Amino acid sequence: MEKEFDLLALGELLLRLSPPNNERIVNGEVFHKQVGGAELNVVSGAALLGLRTGIISKLPNNDLGKFVKNRIRFVGVSDDYLRYDDAKNSRLGIYYYENGAHPRKPGIVYDRLYTSVNTISLDDFDDSLYKSARCFHTTGITLALGEATRNTAIEMIKRFKENGALISFDVNFRLNLWSGEEARACIEKILPYVDIFFCSEDTARLTFGKTGDVKEIMRSFCKDYPISIIASTQRIVHSPKIHTFGSVIYNADKDEFYEEEPYRNIEVVDRIGSGDAYISGVLYGLLSSDNDCARALAYGNATGSVKNTIMGDLPSSDLREIDRIISEHNQTGPQSEMNR
Secondary structure, eight states, X not given: OXXXXXXXXXXXXXXXXXXXXXXXXXXXXXXXXXXXXXHHHHHHHXXXXXXXEEEEEEEESSHHHHHHHHHHHHTTOBOTTEEEEOXXXXXXXXXXXXXXXXXXXXXEEEEOTTOGGGGOOGGGSXXXXXXXXXXXXXXXXXHHSOHHHHHHHHHHHHHHHHTTOEEEEEOOOOTTTSOHHHHHHHHHHHGGGOSEEEOOHHHHHHXXXXXXXXXXXXXXXXXXXXXXEEEEEEEEEEETTEEEEEEEEEETTTTEEEOOOOEEEEEOSOOTTHHHHHHHHHHHHHHTTTSOHHHHHHHHHHHHHHHTTSSSSSOOOOHHHHHHHHHHHTOOSOOOSSOO
């Protein structure tokens, strides 16, 4: 049976406030208002590439909630599964982001306790939700928000899986939300349901106690759990403004690794959301083919790399631009300096 959505994701929607340019939070008096959130970043990137996507979340029923809803619609993501909190004390999570300049690193201050998403529950949705998507995605951030949100997310994973959806999960570990021990204990309970797994090498070592090189680590996850595909990004930070970005993907069914030349000397405008953009490219590559990991690798690396050059959490590159970037990445001869 054909599903209504290619990809649905569950996660918190956040208001991002940033001082302009390289101004500091402690000095500046002006903030630029934007919308973000790991799972929204993923489904918006996949929507730009051509997938039918939606976000599952809960917003305060006020003007801030309307601002977020409008941004979701603007990036082509369905708001069919947004729910609204009518409580007088309902609130939207906020985070403040400060750009870095070598040797000063970028910084984040969170204000996301007691937000509306923490009241989301299975009772907010009809059972038809779990039959509506080919793939369901969420992250460790959602699991770390609190016990109620965690229980809702885990039960959604199980119900989507029961109804034939692929389960995509990004560890996305945040130390200021929970400890490594808490993350490992929780995530290991859901890994038996996960088909597509995103985990960086550093997180695998620090949170899951993995040893060996990156390929040995990826194989070990797939030996321990019925994971079909695992992806790990590889970022080299030369300075806050110059990065190299690439990844490795492992197909457990074929016991095959996929790699390519990384994108070097990326001129970083805003790195926030680039890992999520990578996931959107990988999921697009997989869901628009018969799990073609080479295609997923190419789209993931391209979308992740180009997002570093775009201000704000949300990506803005459509399929035409990404195809051009992939083509130029694979060329060895002279290239035009401008699209015209």
